[in-house]
Amino acid sequence: MARIAYFGPEGTFTEQAARSLADDGDELIPFETIPLALSAVRKGETDSACVPVENSVEGVVPATLDGLAEQEPLIAGAEALLPVHFSVLTRPGATDIRTVASHPHALAQVRLWVEANLPGAKPVATSSTAAAAVAVQAGDFDAAVTAPVAVQHYPLEVRATEVADVRDARTRFLLVRKPHHPLPEPTGADRTSVVAAAANRTGALAELLTELASRGINLTRLDARPARGNFGEYRFFFDFEGHVAEPRIGDALAALRRRCRNVRFLGSHPRADGVPATSQASAGNEDFVEAADWVAAVRRGEQA
Template sequence: MSRIAYFGPQGTFTEQAARRLAADDELFPVETISAALTAVRKGEAAGACVPVENSVEGAVTATLDGLAEDAPLVAVAEELLAVHFSVLTRDDVETVGTVASHPHALAQVSQWLAANLPQARTVVASSTAAAAVAVQRGEYDAAVAAPVAVEHYPLRVLATGVADVPDARTRFLLLRPPGTLAEPTGCDRTSIVAAAANRTGALAELLTELAFRGINLTRLDARPIKGNFGLYRFFIDFEGHIFEPRIGDALAALRRRCNNVRFLGSHPRADGVAATVEQGAANQDFVNAADWVAAVRRGELA
């Protein structure tokens, strides 16, 4: 049984995601995303489960920065969780005067709180689970937490399924050290980070290499490079798998355009969506084109 670190503490959405991604492994929480990645890099864990993006709040910058620096890690699987919260209180609480949670959680239930607990004052906590612990200790009246929190903390469920945006979701990654990759499924996602040159059209050139090959982007984020004001890294997710000829051809082109490219993984998409393939951009089209060039080089013109 492998040990998998996850961004804790216990009772968070990350724990829920880790249970799905590594159901047969031993899970243990760590305090930060950086600590989870470090545990893998030091060999203290076989993998790490961390959030990478939320459909309401956007990219999780700690995960992006952690993947761009230090020893490489690759994503081998992902999980999409619906972000529906539970509001937890102690049994002796009759009137909710304070509600604690992580800032992202409070932002995603602000309308519900205004409609259902208008008298309550919101208080920021370091995590949704930390808010539940504070309620248990009597510091606050209620916590906005992941549903799994009630398995760890003896609190009363005042409300559940709470979300201002019903289809809000968070995507989590299972990260491991580089190694043998799984075969393509036809419903895959590839991720890279590239530090493009600081000149006109540099990003457009990178994206054009993907567009020329009919490769559909699923995410694009920019993050500043520490210690280099005005320079940015670009985190790019797109449909397909590195073992596919069209994706391999695109990655080779990106590497020619930009020497500082890091491969972050190719793995099945959690939503099971198949790649969009335009006419002339199928893998077999790339194989046939390469075979034709090889035949021409051999003098077999046709």
């Protein structure tokens, strides 16, 4: 039985994601913030942590990126992809809705719905969707925009469900743990993530992207975050197709390591959407193996 930290409290989308990634008998433990959930793994209080990493509408989750780039390394071993449709909860019998509380990402994804259905209601940001439910229960606000699972934890009334301005909005979550575990085996539909601190000079990012492109590697996400305590310098977060066990991916990581002052491997794992990696002529793994074998033969004097 494993202990899994997650960005809580109870009733968040992250709890739903953690449940989808957990095995029978695993214990789910909520933490108030993403840094606290990651810290629980680093301290050995839990075996892993489930945290959100990006949303198709609002983009990346900065707390997760910064938390993975700093302190003791953590490795993503799995991911979950959840459709993001919200429920609007109120205290039983409530009629006058003057305030609507939720996490800022959630409020942004239901803004049009709130304007049309709760005219005049003031949006109020909270630390999580579930924290909004707790505040409504306490009488601090009139309505909460939450994950559907929240109603199972809090004695509130569902005023509306399946609420979303963008119907196909999705959030991706990572299950991270300490790196001293075997990586998942390659499946052909994998994602590899790294963060690199490139030199602050003209063309530095272009050089890193060229290393991927020249090996036929498809980039699925690129983000830049400022390096804390060093104004003007940035870390680049890369997600790309493939698994570190593949020759072309390993070759690319080695090239990034040569070019950067610091590269941190953040994991290789199956993609939740099951999309297979793209393949280009002369850039398949077999091409890298054949080329390496040829160089080895030349060095042995067996082939010119």
